[in-house]
Amino acid sequence: xNYPLHLAILALLWGFIYTSWSLMGRxxxxxxxxxxxxxxxxxxxxxxxxxYGLSPWLGAIAALLFTAVVAIVIGWPCFRFKIxxxxxxxxxxxxxxxxxxIIVASRDxxxxxxxxxxNGALQEGAxxxxxxxxxxxxxxxxxxxxxxxxxxxxxxRQVDRSMxxxxxxxxxxxxxxxxxxxxxxxxxxxxxxxxxxxxTCVGGILYAQYQLYVNPDTVSGIAISLQMVFGVIxxxxxxxxGPTVGAAFTLLLAEGLRLAFGNRYPALDTIxxxxxxxxxxxxxxxxxxxxxxxxxxxxxxxxxxxxx
Amino acid sequence: xxxxxxxxxxxxxxxxxxxxGLLALxxxxxxxxxxxxxxxxxxxxxxxxxxxxxxxxxxxxxHWPLVLAMLAAxxxxxxxxWVLHQFVIRPVLNAEPINQLLVTGGVLFFLQxxxxxxxxxxxxxxxxxLPSVRIGEMxxxxxxxxxxxxxLGGVVALYLFLTRTYLGTAIRAISQDRAIMPLMxxxxxxxxxxxxxxxxxxAGLAACLLVLxxxxxxxxxxxxxxxxxxxxxxGGLGNMxxxxxxxFIFAQFIAVGGFFFAVEWGYVIAFxxxxxxxxxxxxxxxxx
Numbered sequence: 001x002n003y004p005l006h007l008a009i010l011a012l013l014w015g016f017i018y019t020s021w022s023l024m025g026r027x028x029x030x031x032x033x034x035x036x037x038x039x040x041x042x043x044x045x046x047x048x049x050x051x052y053g054l055s056p057w058l059g060a061i062a063a064l065l066f067t068a069v070v071a072i073v074i075g076w077p078c079f080r081f082k083i084x085x086x087x088x089x090x091x092x093x094x095x096x097x098x099x100x101x102i103i104v105a106s107r108d109x110x111x112x113x114x115x116x117x118x119n120g121a122l123q124e125g126a127x128x129x130x131x132x133x134x135x136x137x138x139x140x141x142x143x144x145x146x147x148x149x150x151x152x153x154x155x156x157r158q159v160d161r162s163m164x165x166x167x168x169x170x171x172x173x174x175x176x177x178x179x180x181x182x183x184x185x186x187x188x189x190x191x192x193x194x195x196x197x198x199x200t201c202v203g204g205i206l207y208a209q210y211q212l213y214v215n216p217d218t219v220s221g222i223a224i225s226l227q228m229v230f231g232v233i234x235x236x237x238x239x240x241x242g243p244t245v246g247a248a249f250t251l252l253l254a255e256g257l258r259l260a261f262g263n264r265y266p267a268l269d270t271i272x273x274x275x276x277x278x279x280x281x282x283x284x285x286x287x288x289x290x291x292x293x294x295x296x297x298x299x300x301x302x303x304x305x306x307x308x
Numbered sequence: 309x310x311x312x313x314x315x316x317x318x319x320x321x322x323x324x325x326x327x328x329g330l331l332a333l334x335x336x337x338x339x340x341x342x343x344x345x346x347x348x349x350x351x352x353x354x355x356x357x358x359x360x361x362x363x364x365x366x367x368x369x370x371h372w373p374l375v376l377a378m379l380a381a382x383x384x385x386x387x388x389x390w391v392l393h394q395f396v397i398r399p400v401l402n403a404e405p406i407n408q409l410l411v412t413g414g415v416l417f418f419l420q421x422x423x424x425x426x427x428x429x430x431x432x433x434x435x436x437x438l439p440s441v442r443i444g445e446m447x448x449x450x451x452x453x454x455x456x457x458x459x460l461g462g463v464v465a466l467y468l469f470l471t472r473t474y475l476g477t478a479i480r481a482i483s484q485d486r487a488i489m490p491l492m493x494x495x496x497x498x499x500x501x502x503x504x505x506x507x508x509x510x511a512g513l514a515a516c517l518l519v520l521x522x523x524x525x526x527x528x529x530x531x532x533x534x535x536x537x538x539x540x541x542x543g544g545l546g547n548m549x550x551x552x553x554x555x556f557i558f559a560q561f562i563a564v565g566g567f568f569f570a571v572e573w574g575y576v577i578a579f580x581x582x583x584x585x586x587x588x589x590x591x592x593x594x595x596x
Contacts, residue, residue: 028406030406030409030410074583077586077587078586078587081586081587081590082590083586083587083590085405085406086348086405086406086409086541086545087541087545087586087590089406089409090348090537090538090541091541091583091586093534093537093538094534094538094579094582094583095583097534097575097579098576098579098580098583101572101573101575101576101579102572102576104572105569105570105572105573105576221530222530222533222534223530226350226413226416226417229410229413230410230413230414230417233410265425266424266425266429267420267421267422267424267425267526268421268425269421270417270418270420270421270424271417271418271421271422271425273417273421274414274415274416274417274418274419274420274421275414275418276414277410277411277413277414277417278396278411278414278415278418280414281400281403281407281410281411281414282396282399282400282411285403285407
């Protein structure tokens with residue numbers, strides 16, 4: 001019972017993080033820097049807890065403030081000076097590498113590239129501690145990540161219905177033209193970036209508290225940033241549930257192959273994944289869910305035409 | 309006390325200069341491809357990784373002479389560059405620009421995982437150690453001197469090719485105006501394929517020099533991939549001279565920063581410098 005539960009928790013958690021990333025990605029802001037926000041969330045909370053005994057709830061506030069500052073310090077000049085496309089992707093890539101390197105370099109506090117564990121808060125026989133955000137059973141975690149996942153979808157809907165989304169869509173198509181009709185380009189982009197970064201930071205906090213282990217390579221740096229981008233592409237970044245489908249799909253692919261072949265072919269899932277990404281981007285740029293929805297619409301339209 | 313300190317600092321600066329040569333070579337192929345085709349190969353460092361495995365297997369397993377193994381590896385990576393262009397980049401050439409960057413990300417995952425499956429995650433070493441050269445109280449690794457020389461040679465050769473030959477002129481022309489060149493009787497598809505193979509060959513050359521200094525493992529691309537991109541962007545994507553200058557600036561930050569603090573802090577300073585420079589000169593240090 002524990003294993004399916006574990007998979008469900010991870011799928012929803014990554015679904016939440018991927019959804020957060022897509023808030024920017026689908027509006028033309030392809031960021032390779034979200035590993036930074038996730039790493040800041042995970043490490044700030046764990047370090048404050050381990051070194052100062054600060055409750056993860058207070059740590060979370062510190063982490064969110066920190067994330068907002070970083071998002072503004074990077075985002076504002078990027079948008080102000082019209083750094084877009086390749087350049088935006090590579091500047092944010094530098095940000096996620098800086099975060100990873102700082103974590104590795106301050107190894108006296110963080111444990112360096114070996115990672116670290118938050119100090120255990122549970123006494124023998126205790127089921128969980130809300131103030132330390134640690135639980136012996138997986139059920140509370142399922143409830144927590146499901147709640148945040150739903151929250152992520154809710155944010156997506158709010159953004160989708162807002163004027164801001166229309167403004168950003170206009171910007172992503174033609175920045176100069178959007179500015180000329182009175183859209184405040186920098187402010188519109190910065191707002192969505194901060195929302196997306198804060199949500200990713202929360203994802204990092206939850207990930208660290210659930211796994212009870214942080215490692216610079218699994219919560220920050222280029223590898224995790226790429227994983228987010230490509231998970232979203234696989235699922236489809238233009239529909240609400242696309243990022244979640246991407247998260248579930250990549251997780252099930254990896255776990256399925258691991259169950260089928262054991263550890264005989266260690267990287268087989270990534271090989272298949274890599275080939276599929278290439279094929280997706282060439283033949284199915286809307287992702288799994290996007291393509292499925294298109295096909296479904298096509299069938300319905302044909303049926304409607306036949307019956308008419 | 310301060311005299312010893314000065315010597316060490318000088319050694320760090322000179323080592324930074326040597327590292328700069330290597331980084332300049334790393335950025336060369338990526339810049340060429342970007343300049344001509346307007347595509348960033350995110351998997352560029354993984355191509356280099358393939359070249360490093362090529363040298364390792366041909367030399368250590370099959371006992372080819374080192375120079376022959378290196379030439380074969382350069383040819384192999386050139387072929388990979390051509391294959392990458394024909395089968396992955398070409399279908400998305402007219403799609404949104406960011407898609408071209410993302411599609412090579414899929415190749416990155418594929419190559420890294422394929423190397424893990426084929427070669428395992430062990431660190432492999434060529435087993436060739438070049439001696440270190442001592443000058444006064446300072447010592448330099450000969451591998452770095454060789455890499456520095458080869459990097460300069462590669463830059464000069466590429467410069468001559470681009471300015472003195474018909475194909476090179478066509479490559480430069482097409483990077484200036486993509487629409488006009490077909491009317492002048494130059495086939496862009498052929499030029500793109502050629503530039504990709506050439507970019508691959510430069511990645512192969514970088515692989516031959518890296519393999520002399522570093523252990524090989526499937527994730528090695530992630531350790532020098534990011535810095536290669538940042539150098540190209542700092543120099544102005546596609547601007548080879550800018551990339552060359554940027555490589556030496558970066559290398560100094562890493563070497564001198566690493567001398568005063570730890571190596572990772574050297575990188576941190578270099579990356580933060582990069583981010584700051586992007587805001588000041590978004591089109592690169594030599595950009596217009």
